[in-house]
Amino acid sequence: MASTQNLSLPAETLANDDRYEMLVQLSPDALYLLQDGKLVYVNNAGVRLLKAQSVEELLGMPMADMLHPDYLAKSEARVAKMLSTWKQAPSIEQKYMQRDGTAIDVEVRSAPFMYLGKPAIQVLARDITARKAAEQALHLSEERHRQAALEATRAKDSLHHEKIILEMIALDEPLKDILREVCLGIEWIVGQICCSISLLDAGGNHIQVVAAPSLPEAYVKVMNGMAIGPQAACSGAAIFLNQPIITSDIASDPRWEEFRGDALAHGLRACWSVPIRAASGAVLGALDAYFYEPQAPGREELNFVSNITHLVGVAIQKDRVERSLQESEERYRSVVNCLAEGIMVQSRDGTIVACNPSAERILRLPSGSVIGNKLLGVRRMFTEDGNEISQEDLPSRVALRRGEAILNLTMGVETAEGATVWVSQNVLPIRQAGEQEVSSVLISFTDVTAVKEAQQRLKFLATHDTLTGLPNRAFLVERLGHALSLAQRQNHRIALMFLDLDRFKHVNDTIGHEAGDQLLQTVTSRLSACIRETDTLARLGGDEFVVLAEGFDDPEYLTSLAERILSAISEPFRLRGYEYYLGVSIGISVHPDDGDDGMTLLRCADSAMYAAKESGRNNYQFYTQEMNARSQRRYHLEKNLRHALSTGQFVVHYQPKINLQDGKIVGAEGLLRWNHPDLGLVSPEDFIPIAEETGLIVPIGRWVLEQACRQAATWRRDFAPDLRISVNLSPRQFQDDQLVEVIGDLIRETGLPAHALELEITESLLIGDTDKLKPMFDALTALGVVFSLDDFGTGYSSLSYLQRFPISNLKIDRSFINGIPSNRDSVALTQTIIAMANALTLTVTAEGVEDEQQMRFLQEAGCCEMQGNYYSKPVAAEDFARLLAAGR
Ligand SMILES: Nc1nc2c(ncn2[C@@H]2O[C@@H]3COP(=O)(O)O[C@H]4[C@@H](O)[C@H](n5cnc6c(=O)[nH]c(N)nc65)O[C@@H]4COP(=O)(O)O[C@H]3[C@H]2O)c(=O)[nH]1
Incomplete structure (x- = not known):
C-alpha cells in the first residue's frame, strides 16, 4: 500500500505519465480525486468499489452521494481542514454508499493535491467489509461469551436460590419468610432491582402486598389494596389478565397514571409484573420487579423471574393446602369434641391415641389423663348378662384381630370408683392407606346407663x-x-x-x-x-x-x-x-x-x-x-256375680223393725238376696265381700237402694204412712262421688220422704277419710236422710264418731243379743249401749232377736226397737206387704 506521502503527486504528472496512469489503474485500492466537492478522477478499483458501471458514471458525482450520510458532516470538515492546512489527514474508517444503495465499510486515506492547477483531495479507499465483519464476529462472540458467563453465574445463583426456597418449603417455614427470601434472592441475582409479591385477596378484587423487603414502606402502603383490572398498574393488571405486564418506563406508561407520582418519588422507573399461578393455572398473585432506570427485560430475565414464580406458586398452594387441612382438622376436632358420643382411638398395643371429652365424661375418667395411656381408669367390663369380659375378648381386641367392625354392642363398664356405666358401642378397625393390617380401632360409644337402668327397673317392676x-x-x-x-x-x-x-x-x-x-x-x-x-x-x-x-x-x-x-x-x-x-x-x-x-x-x-x-x-x-269344693264355689261366685245384676238374679228381701212398746211394724231393712240359677239362694255374707273387692257393690248397692225406696214409697201409700226403710251401705259405696246425687234423685223419683230413708253404715266407715266423708254426710243429712250405725259394739264403739257424724240410731249387733240373757258380758254391754244411746238421744234397734226372753229384756232395758227372727225373718216384698196388711 502506498504511503500518504506517495499520494502527494503533482497533478500534471498523474495526467501525463502513462506509466503512472497504468499503475493507478492497476492499484487494488480505489483512488478518487475530489475537486470542489465532486469526483474528478476515479480508477478502476474505485469504480468497482462503488459498484458503478463505468468511470463516467462516477465523474462529477458529489462527494455527498458516495458517502454514508452519517459520515458526510465529518468528511466535509476533514476535507476543509486538509485544504486549509494542506496536510494529509490521518487514516479513518468510513462508510461509502455503493450505487445499489449498499453501505460498505472502507478505510480512507486522504491528502490535498493540486490537480489541473486547482486544489483537490486525493482519496485512497480500501474495502474493509471483510475485516469489519471479522471484527464484528469477534466482538459478538466475545459478547456472547460474556453473556454466557453472566448467565452461567446467574443460573448458578438462581439454582442456589431455588434450592434455598425449596428447602424452606420442605421445612414448612412460614410463607411470609419464603416470599421475602424469594424477593431478596431475585434482587441479589439480578442486581439493581427491588421485588415485591402480592396476592389476590379473599374477595378476589384487590391485591395484598405480602412481601416487599426492599421497597420503601410508604410505597408498599400505597400499593397495598390496589384494585385489579386490565388497566391497573403492574401486578393489578398481571393478576387480572393472567399475563406478564412490562412497564419499561413508568414515567410514560398510561397504566401508571394513578401510582406514577408515588413510584417516581421513590426513584422507581420501570416495573415488570409476572403472574403467580397455581398448578391449575388459576392466578394466585404476581411478582413485581422494579428498576431504577427505564428498561425492558430480556427474554432471559423474564424467564428467570417466571421460573421463580412457579416456585412461589407451589409455596403459596402448599401453605393454603396446609392451612385448609389445619382448618378442616380443627373443624373435625371441634365437632368430635362437641359430640355427646364418646370417641376413642386405640392403637394395637392398647394405647389410647385420641379421646374426646365426652369419652372421659362417660367413663368418669379425669380430663386429659387418657391420651397416651392404656385404659387404666376402667376396672372391668362385662356383658349384659353380667359376665366379665376377658382382655382377649374385649371388643377392641376382637376388632383388631378380625379386622371387622363390631356394631351396637351394649356392655357394662366398671369405673375406677366402682360405678357401673352402660355403653352402647361401635368398634371400627382403622387401616393405614395401602395396609392390610389393622393399625388401630375407632371406638364410639353412647352412655345408655339411664336406658339400661330404666330397663332393669322395668324388669323389676314387671316382677x-x-x-x-x-x-x-x-x-x-x-x-x-x-x-x-x-x-x-x-x-x-x-x-x-x-x-x-x-x-x-x-x-x-x-x-x-x-x-x-x-x-x-x-x-x-x-x-x-x-x-x-x-x-x-x-x-x-x-x-x-x-x-x-x-x-x-x-x-x-x-x-x-x-x-x-x-x-x-x-x-x-x-x-x-x-x-x-x-x-x-x-x-x-x-x-x-x-x-x-x-x-x-x-x-x-x-x-x-x-x-x-x-x-x-x-x-x-x-x-x-274337701277344701277344693269351697274354693271352686268362691271362684264360681266371683265369675257369676258380674252378670247377676243384668240378668235379674238379685232380689231384695225385707225384715220388719218392730216398736218394742206397741209391737207394730215401724220399719223394714232391705237385705239383698242372690237367686243363683244353679246354686240357689246365695247368702250376702258369701257374695257381698266379693262384690266389695271387685267394686261391683257400687252398681249393686244403687240397685238395692232404688228397689227399697220404690217399695217403701208404695207401702207407705198403701199400708203404713210412717214406715221407714233401712238400707245397708258398704264403705266402698262412699267412694262413689255420685252417691249423694244418686240418693237425691231416688228420693225425687220415688216420692219417698227423705226422713223415711235410713242408711245403715258400719263403724269402720267413720274412722276413714273424714275430710271426704263429712261433706257427704252433711249433704245427705241436708236431704233429710237419717243414719243408723250397724253392728254397734263389735268395733270401736267410739263416742267421738257419734258426736261428729249425724247418727240418729244405733243397732246393737246380734252377737250380743244372742248372748242375752245367759252371757253376762252381752247383757252388760247391751244395757250400756242402750243407756249411752238414751243419753245421746239416739234411738236403739236390737237386731237378731230370736226369742221372747230377749225381747222382754230389751223392753225392760229401754230399747225402743227390735228386729229378728222372733218376729219375722227377712221375707220377699209380697210377704212383707201381707205382714203390713195384717196390721201387725
Ligand atoms: N241368726 C239370726 N240372724 C238374723 C236374725 N234376724 C236377722 N238376721 C240376719 O242378720 C243380718 C242383718 O243384716 P246386717 O247386720 O245388716 O248384715 C248384713 C249386711 O251387712 C250384708 N247385706 C245384706 N244386704 C246388703 C245390701 O243390700 N247391701 C250391703 N252393703 N250389705 C248387705 O249382709 C249381712 C248379712 O245379711 P243377711 O244374711 O241377710 O243377714 C241379715 C239377717 O237375715 C236373727 O234373729 N237371727
Whole structure:
C-alpha cells in the first residue's frame, strides 16, 4: 500500500505519465480525486468499489452521494481542514454508499493535491467489509461469551436460590419468610432491582402486598389494596389478565397514571409484573420487579423471574393446602369434641391415641389423663348378662384381630370408683392407606346407663310389687316353676303358704289408702323377718301374700313358720296414733302331696286359706281334698256375680223393725238376696265381700237402694204412712262421688220422704277419710236422710264418731243379743249401749232377736226397737206387704 506521502503527486504528472496512469489503474485500492466537492478522477478499483458501471458514471458525482450520510458532516470538515492546512489527514474508517444503495465499510486515506492547477483531495479507499465483519464476529462472540458467563453465574445463583426456597418449603417455614427470601434472592441475582409479591385477596378484587423487603414502606402502603383490572398498574393488571405486564418506563406508561407520582418519588422507573399461578393455572398473585432506570427485560430475565414464580406458586398452594387441612382438622376436632358420643382411638398395643371429652365424661375418667395411656381408669367390663369380659375378648381386641367392625354392642363398664356405666358401642378397625393390617380401632360409644337402668327397673317392676318391693305373682310363678323342677329332680318337698290378712280391708277402707299402704309395708317387714333366706315371700296384690318354702327337711318347719307369722301379725300396728289389730289366715299346700304344678299348688293353698278364714280367722290350715269344693264355689261366685245384676238374679228381701212398746211394724231393712240359677239362694255374707273387692257393690248397692225406696214409697201409700226403710251401705259405696246425687234423685223419683230413708253404715266407715266423708254426710243429712250405725259394739264403739257424724240410731249387733240373757258380758254391754244411746238421744234397734226372753229384756232395758227372727225373718216384698196388711 502506498504511503500518504506517495499520494502527494503533482497533478500534471498523474495526467501525463502513462506509466503512472497504468499503475493507478492497476492499484487494488480505489483512488478518487475530489475537486470542489465532486469526483474528478476515479480508477478502476474505485469504480468497482462503488459498484458503478463505468468511470463516467462516477465523474462529477458529489462527494455527498458516495458517502454514508452519517459520515458526510465529518468528511466535509476533514476535507476543509486538509485544504486549509494542506496536510494529509490521518487514516479513518468510513462508510461509502455503493450505487445499489449498499453501505460498505472502507478505510480512507486522504491528502490535498493540486490537480489541473486547482486544489483537490486525493482519496485512497480500501474495502474493509471483510475485516469489519471479522471484527464484528469477534466482538459478538466475545459478547456472547460474556453473556454466557453472566448467565452461567446467574443460573448458578438462581439454582442456589431455588434450592434455598425449596428447602424452606420442605421445612414448612412460614410463607411470609419464603416470599421475602424469594424477593431478596431475585434482587441479589439480578442486581439493581427491588421485588415485591402480592396476592389476590379473599374477595378476589384487590391485591395484598405480602412481601416487599426492599421497597420503601410508604410505597408498599400505597400499593397495598390496589384494585385489579386490565388497566391497573403492574401486578393489578398481571393478576387480572393472567399475563406478564412490562412497564419499561413508568414515567410514560398510561397504566401508571394513578401510582406514577408515588413510584417516581421513590426513584422507581420501570416495573415488570409476572403472574403467580397455581398448578391449575388459576392466578394466585404476581411478582413485581422494579428498576431504577427505564428498561425492558430480556427474554432471559423474564424467564428467570417466571421460573421463580412457579416456585412461589407451589409455596403459596402448599401453605393454603396446609392451612385448609389445619382448618378442616380443627373443624373435625371441634365437632368430635362437641359430640355427646364418646370417641376413642386405640392403637394395637392398647394405647389410647385420641379421646374426646365426652369419652372421659362417660367413663368418669379425669380430663386429659387418657391420651397416651392404656385404659387404666376402667376396672372391668362385662356383658349384659353380667359376665366379665376377658382382655382377649374385649371388643377392641376382637376388632383388631378380625379386622371387622363390631356394631351396637351394649356392655357394662366398671369405673375406677366402682360405678357401673352402660355403653352402647361401635368398634371400627382403622387401616393405614395401602395396609392390610389393622393399625388401630375407632371406638364410639353412647352412655345408655339411664336406658339400661330404666330397663332393669322395668324388669323389676314387671316382677315386683312397687309398694313393698316384694316379688309379684309373675315372679312367684316363675320361681315356683324352677323350684318345682328342682324339687322333682332332687325328690324334695316344697310348700306354698297363702296368707290373707284378716280385717285389713276394714282398716284400709277406714284409715285411707295411704295409711293402708304403710300398714302393708309394716306387714311385709314382719313377714320377711319370719322366713329363711331360701324361702321366697311374694305379694299377690291387696292383702294377699305367699311364702314359697324350699329345702326344708323337717315338716315341722311349716307349722313353726305359720305360727311365727301368726304371732308376728297379731302384734298391734301403730298408725296415726291408733293401734290396729290384724290377723292372718294361712293356707298351706305341699308338693308333691297336693299337686305337681304351680297353679294347682296355688289353688290348694288359696282354698286352705279360705278354710282358715272360715274356721275363725287368724289360724293356719293345711290343704285337704274337701277344701277344693269351697274354693271352686268362691271362684264360681266371683265369675257369676258380674252378670247377676243384668240378668235379674238379685232380689231384695225385707225384715220388719218392730216398736218394742206397741209391737207394730215401724220399719223394714232391705237385705239383698242372690237367686243363683244353679246354686240357689246365695247368702250376702258369701257374695257381698266379693262384690266389695271387685267394686261391683257400687252398681249393686244403687240397685238395692232404688228397689227399697220404690217399695217403701208404695207401702207407705198403701199400708203404713210412717214406715221407714233401712238400707245397708258398704264403705266402698262412699267412694262413689255420685252417691249423694244418686240418693237425691231416688228420693225425687220415688216420692219417698227423705226422713223415711235410713242408711245403715258400719263403724269402720267413720274412722276413714273424714275430710271426704263429712261433706257427704252433711249433704245427705241436708236431704233429710237419717243414719243408723250397724253392728254397734263389735268395733270401736267410739263416742267421738257419734258426736261428729249425724247418727240418729244405733243397732246393737246380734252377737250380743244372742248372748242375752245367759252371757253376762252381752247383757252388760247391751244395757250400756242402750243407756249411752238414751243419753245421746239416739234411738236403739236390737237386731237378731230370736226369742221372747230377749225381747222382754230389751223392753225392760229401754230399747225402743227390735228386729229378728222372733218376729219375722227377712221375707220377699209380697210377704212383707201381707205382714203390713195384717196390721201387725
Ligand atoms: N241368726 C239370726 N240372724 C238374723 C236374725 N234376724 C236377722 N238376721 C240376719 O242378720 C243380718 C242383718 O243384716 P246386717 O247386720 O245388716 O248384715 C248384713 C249386711 O251387712 C250384708 N247385706 C245384706 N244386704 C246388703 C245390701 O243390700 N247391701 C250391703 N252393703 N250389705 C248387705 O249382709 C249381712 C248379712 O245379711 P243377711 O244374711 O241377710 O243377714 C241379715 C239377717 O237375715 C236373727 O234373729 N237371727
